[in-house]
Amino acid sequence: KESAEKEEKEVGKRRIRRTKRAVTAARLLKIQKQEEEWEEKKYEDGVKWKFLEHNGPYFPPDYQPLPDNVHFFYDGMEVKLSPAAEEVAVFFGRMLDHEYTFEEVFQANFLTDWRKEMVDEERLLITDLDKCDFREIHTMHKATVEAKKNSTVAEKLALKEANQKILEEYGYCLLDHHKERIGNFKIEPPGLFRGRGGHPKKGMLKKRIQPEDVTINCSSESRVPVPPAGHSWKQVRHDNTVTWLASWTENIQGVTKYIMLNANSKLKGEKDWEKYEMARKLKLCVDDIRNQYLQDLKSEDMVTRQRAVALYFIDKLALRAENEKEEGETADTVGCCSLRVEHVTLHKKLEGNKYVVELDFLGKDSIRYYNKVSVIKKVFKNLNMFLEDRNPGDELFGRLNTIMLNKHLSSLMTGLTARVFRTYNASITLQEQLKELTNKSDNEQEKLLCYNKANRAVAILCNHQRALPKTFEQSMANLQAKVRQKKQKRVISISQVVDKKAAVRRCKEKLLKLDVQAINREENKQIALGTSKVSYLDPRITVAWCKNMAVRIEKIYNKAQRDKFAWAINMTEDDFEF
């Protein structure tokens, strides 16, 4: 009987082993298949699809005039505005509690563009924004928002269903026989331009887009989308070397806006995979490239030395390359190549460190970059020379631009550009940090805390910041109070509970969770983790870590992120190395 049992056990074990092996084999096959599919060039160069069909973009609803009980006043006098002028007045009125409406540039641009929409009579009257009273418009807007919040369950459901219908009709396309989700299928509604930082055009009127402004792109054998009744498209194109479905030119800066696929689409996924493969390629030759630019610091040629210092910054500090831009058209922001003398201060010694470079400038989105960093002597000497006898407004690397830099990089490695360094350094940092911080024996809470820490290190490297949440101090205080409460409860009330051990354990767990929450929140208050997670960190590092650490992927990636990174989730084994 005993031996029979033994045998049964053995058979069971073997069966488990066999199924395990089968599962592994199946998974490997799947990975191989996907890699093959992606690596083989399906189409000739530059061709992105063979068939593309969609219903065109969704247009925002027409303007609804104000009800008769909402008034606009000028200089204390009630003025009934013409529909076009009224629509623009509402754009401003809705924003009354936004800080932009107090800014001079925003106000001036708004007034200029608003007056263009007025009829002669209105234009004659309305010349001073300070005399305009939008408060009733603002109140109405607040009331509308509030009413929507307080609407009944049935009303909310009806709204949801209406949105669902729009999504079904306009949110998908057919690309090479696959139904794919479109990312931004809605035409941007009119409003006031919200440029960031000191943008000289903020407050200007962003005009309503008509079908006559929109170019459609689809395949010639597809059903061409039907424009809204009584309208026609600007143009219908059949260009399969691009990925966009529709485009139009925006009136503020004259740039083209596109309607493109969602991040979970095959087209975007492949592109993402290629991006990380390029970064992994850089990993293989980064030592050589580093040696090269360290050599170049000693070059006779000024441009070469400037290029070397710029590369040193891009590599060590993960700075963006940054093109120079037209003055007066955009906010005054810079990146590595467009740094000016005024952004750099040198300290031979600072706070016990040698050769410190202090960088202080506004980067993309007018986010401040501030860093004091020790550099090697050769870099310091070069910087010192670049700064000599120069004016604050002069460019630090006067003889260098992104084109030259990228040309040089692509000669070192095919496809290499400045941007790849950011991807590479971000991903390798995550991998190293995870290796250093996490232990298999930690519980899930602790592991997640480590992941966050690693993620945070990357976000800091890439300078991904966010505004301090408006209610931060209050919510932090609330959390602290909760922790205190829990601690007290542990002492007082547990002594009366029957199953003391379990109660203590439960309480401890809760306390730990709260503690972790508090630590995370405090350390994350001005740091945005999302950007690096979604755009810089090779998802395969995360997937492999999750497998190794037995952490559920749902704990790291939300639904949208899991969809976006489906390729990585499907093809990654626990031994993946970036």
Place this chain on the structure above:
DNA sequence: AACGAAACTTAGAATATGTCCA
């Protein structure tokens, strides 16, 4: 080679939705 335009990625804010606790 220089340029401006086009195409596509990256970015934080705004808004919507979900969750948790009193």
Place this chain on the structure above:
DNA sequence: TGGACATATTCTAAGTTTCGTT
């Protein structure tokens, strides 16, 4: 059960790089 807070999604501005033209 509702409101406070957390998290997810949407939105569109602002970058980088490539492309096309002269």
